[in-house]
Amino acid sequence: MKTVKKTVVWLVVxxxxxxxxGCGKKEADKPTKEFASxxxxxxxxxxxxxxxxxxxxxxxxxxxxxxxxxxxxxxxxIKGVDASSLQDVKDVVESTYKVSGKETMDGAGVAxxxxxxxxxxxxIDLEGESADGxxxxxxxxxxxxxxxYAAEKMNDDTMVYANQVFASFKEDAPEIPNNSTVEVxxxxxxxNGTHAVLTSLNGWDYTVFGSMPxxxxxxxxxxxxxxxxxxxxxxxxxxxxxDWLMSEGHRMDFAEMMDMLTEDGLGEMPEGERADYLLxxxxxxxxxxxxxxxxxxxxxxxxxxxxxxxxxxxxAMSVLSNAYIAGYxxxxxxxxxxxxxxxxxxxxxxxxxxxxxxxxxxxEYWAEESSDERRAVYEELKAAxxxxxxxxxxxxxxxxx
Numbered sequence: 001m002k003t004v005k006k007t008v009v010w011l012v013v014x015x016x017x018x019x020x021x022g023c024g025k026k027e028a029d030k031p032t033k034e035f036a037s038x039x040x041x042x043x044x045x046x047x048x049x050x051x052x053x054x055x056x057x058x059x060x061x062x063x064x065x066x067x068x069x070x071x072x073x074x075x076x077x078i079k080g081v082d083a084s085s086l087q088d089v090k091d092v093v094e095s096t097y098k099v100s101g102k103e104t105m106d107g108a109g110v111a112x113x114x115x116x117x118x119x120x121x122x123x124i125d126l127e128g129e130s131a132d133g134x135x136x137x138x139x140x141x142x143x144x145x146x147x148x149y150a151a152e153k154m155n156d157d158t159m160v161y162a163n164q165v166f167a168s169f170k171e172d173a174p175e176i177p178n179n180s181t182v183e184v185x186x187x188x189x190x191x192n193g194t195h196a197v198l199t200s201l202n203g204w205d206y207t208v209f210g211s212m213p214x215x216x217x218x219x220x221x222x223x224x225x226x227x228x229x230x231x232x233x234x235x236x237x238x239x240x241x242x243d244w245l246m247s248e249g250h251r252m253d254f255a256e257m258m259d260m261l262t263e264d265g266l267g268e269m270p271e272g273e274r275a276d277y278l279l280x281x282x283x284x285x286x287x288x289x290x291x292x293x294x295x296x297x298x299x300x301x302x303x304x305x306x307x308x309x310x311x312x313x314x315x316a317m318s319v320l321s322n323a324y325i326a327g328y329x330x331x332x333x334x335x336x337x338x339x340x341x342x343x344x345x346x347x348x349x350x351x352x353x354x355x356x357x358x359x360x361x362x363x364e365y366w367a368e369e370s371s372d373e374r375r376a377v378y379e380e381l382k383a384a385x386x387x388x389x390x391x392x393x394x395x396x397x398x399x400x401x
Contacts, residue, residue, distance in 0.1 A: 031164050037061050042076055045168035075146040080212050084203035089144045098125040111169045114138030121154055134162050142173035178213035182401045191342045193388025195318035197377050207386050210325040222326035238323040242316050249312030250366055251305050258300045306348055310355045311362020313345050335401050342397055351393045
């Protein structure tokens with residue numbers, strides 16, 4: 001998400017204040033003073049003479065030692081709001097600091113309360129200032145975290161002190177308000193399943209309607225995202241987008257292309273020769289793309305437009321869910337409309353696997369890239385707790401709200 005990149009800018013400012021001029025030895029300092037983020041959602045202990053740098057910002061702690069030799073930066077990114085995954089955070093932070101020479105460390109128990117912890121020592125380069133770095137990444141149910149201890153030299157004394165600092169980490173996650181008034185039933189979970197792959201990729205929650213708690217913060221987030229991705233700014237444009245996805249979507253453009261290939265004689269070619277035919281008769285066609293379109297054509301010939309219609313149906317359900325959180329529909333209105341679309345989807349496909357196969361083909365056509373990552377997410381979700389994919393595809397979908 002863009003928020004990750006914007007937030008890391010602060011990290012650059014914070015660490016540019018460090019001189020990295022000394023040896024990094026801790027001079028028997030001990031972390032005895034609490035340093036907390038302005039919103040009090042996290043804290044660590046540092047030595048009494050450490051100082052904060054710059055304007056304080058929610059979700060961040062930045063401080064440096066009295067002599068300017070060492071610095072600590074802790075970044076908190078709220079799940080589904082500031083970042084979609086821990087990998088997103090790592091990618092942006094590591095590119096910002098030009099991380100090199102990683103030496104993996106044992107992260108077990110380094111930062112209490114965090115899961116999936118990764119730790120390593122490395123070299124960092126920040127706008128010409130180089131130093132040793134000690135990174136910790138982890139996550140809680142509330143947020144993703146990136147922690148950096150920087151010094152000119154990460155010697156044994158510095159590592160001991162840095163581990164003491166990280167071991168003092170505490171999270172005090174706020175209770176997140178949720179204005180939803182409905183209980184999630186199997187019908188709602190089934191409807192969530194039609195776009196759970198994207199929900200999961202975004203770092204959101206496929207077990208709640210709307211994919212996130214309904215509150216002022218999530219409303220602002222979804223209004224921004226709907227505008228950026230769909231040019232949806234109100235109920236009218238939401239209706240227009242959903243209607244387009246249900247009646248046309250990308251599948252109509254795809255069908256026109258397949259019909260054009262039929263008119264050009266592709267269907268008369270033996271299936272094994274179609275890729276070569278495309279490669280030799282169309283410009284800007286690589287071997288990979290030629291084979292992909294030969295496969296698309298075979299699927300279209302077998303299944304018709306529904307070989308990729310789930311791509312449009314899934315996004316219609318996703319946009320509708322997001323538009324509810326954005327405040328463009330009431331919860332009841334969004335659920336009623338979701339049930340209508342879900343009933344259509346259920347009659348077109350006969351299983352979750354068939355639906356997801358169609359979705360993946362549509363994604364490959366639209367994105368012009370492999371759907372392997374999304375297929376892997378689908379397989380993971382099938383085995384996840386409270387998975388919508390454990391529900392019978394043909395279950396009775398009924399209104400309970």
